[in-house]
Amino acid sequence: MGAPLPTAERLAVLEGARAAPPGATWALLGVVGHERYVEAREHKELAARSPSLGRPEAARAALIPIRKSEAWWALPQEERRAIFEERSRHIATSLKYLPAVARRLHHSRDLGEPFDFLTWFEFAPVDEAGFDELVAMLRATDEWGFVEREVDIRLER
Amino acid sequence: MGAPLPTAERLAVLEGARAAPPGATWALLGVVGHERYVEAREHKELAARSPSLGRPEAARAALIPIRKSEAWWALPQEERRAIFEERSRHIATSLKYLPAVARRLHHSRDLGEPFDFLTWFEFAPVDEAGFDELVAMLRATDEWGFVEREVDIRLER
Numbered sequence: 001m002g003a004p005l006p007t008a009e010r011l012a013v014l015e016g017a018r019a020a021p022p023g024a025t026w027a028l029l030g031v032v033g034h035e036r037y038v039e040a041r042e043h044k045e046l047a048a049r050s051p052s053l054g055r056p057e058a059a060r061a062a063l064i065p066i067r068k069s070e071a072w073w074a075l076p077q078e079e080r081r082a083i084f085e086e087r088s089r090h091i092a093t094s095l096k097y098l099p100a101v102a103r104r105l106h107h108s109r110d111l112g113e114p115f116d117f118l119t120w121f122e123f124a125p126v127d128e129a130g131f132d133e134l135v136a137m138l139r140a141t142d143e144w145g146f147v148e149r150e151v152d153i154r155l156e157r
Numbered sequence: 158m159g160a161p162l163p164t165a166e167r168l169a170v171l172e173g174a175r176a177a178p179p180g181a182t183w184a185l186l187g188v189v190g191h192e193r194y195v196e197a198r199e200h201k202e203l204a205a206r207s208p209s210l211g212r213p214e215a216a217r218a219a220l221i222p223i224r225k226s227e228a229w230w231a232l233p234q235e236e237r238r239a240i241f242e243e244r245s246r247h248i249a250t251s252l253k254y255l256p257a258v259a260r261r262l263h264h265s266r267d268l269g270e271p272f273d274f275l276t277w278f279e280f281a282p283v284d285e286a287g288f289d290e291l292v293a294m295l296r297a298t299d300e301w302g303f304v305e306r307e308v309d310i311r312l313e314r
Contacts, residue, residue: 038234
C-alpha cells in the first residue's frame, strides 16, 4: 500500500547505526523504544510467549515498514488504544502466533523517517503460512484503515 | 536535579534544525509529536485554554529539559498514564495556569538525546510567580519521583 521501496538484493540489519551505510539503495532508521499501547497484563503474556530474535531455525524474516495517517496521530491516546486492541485485537490476534514468530518493533516517526514503524519478524519456513495469515488478519482490522503506506519485504536469513 | 548544563548567554530556538549550529555551547534536539497521555476531553479543554507561542507580552520563557528514569519507561502505558494524571494531576494542575502560560512539549528520547523531553514555556513577567508555583507543584508529585535529570533555564525573550 502506498509507494513501494526500490528492490534491493540484500538487507543489512545494523544495530547502533545512525546513518545509511555508503552505497545502500535505501536505509531505514528506527529505535526500539518503550511500549505505547500494551497494558501490564498483556505485556506479561507477550513476554512469556515471545521467542528471542536470532533462533537458528528461523530462516525466514519479514521487514514491514508502516506509516499511519495524520488522522491516526491526531487521535487521543485512549482512542488509539481502543482502535488498536479493543476494536482490532492487535495483541490478542498476535498472541495466537507465538512462539512461532519472533518480533521487534522499531519507532521511526520522531526521527523524521518516511515510515512511523519498522516491524521485524523472524520465523521458520514451516511457519510462513501462519505468519501470512496473521498479517492478513491485521490488515483487515479497523486499525489498518489508518495505514497509508506499507511495504512487505520478505527475506532469507 | 542531576547534571546541570553549562551556562550559556543566549539561546537560539531553531525550527527545523537537525544539528547544532556551529559554536554552540550545547544544543538540544526535540520533535513536537502526538500527545502520549492526554485524553480526548482533556485535549479539548487544553486546546480551548492554551494561548499560542510568541505573544508579545510573554517576555519571559523557561526551557526545562527533563529525563525520566528507565523504571518509568519500563512501566506499561496505563500505569504511566495513572501516575501522570490520576495520581499526579499533571493536566488538571496545569489547566489552572492557563491561559497565562503558553507551552510546547518536544520529544527527544527516540533521538538518542541526553533528555527525554524539552519543555518550553512563555509567560508575562507578572505571571512568573504563578509559573514557579506550577513547577513547584509538579515537582512535588509522584510523577516527579521518576525524573532523574532536570535543568531549569529561565530566559528573557
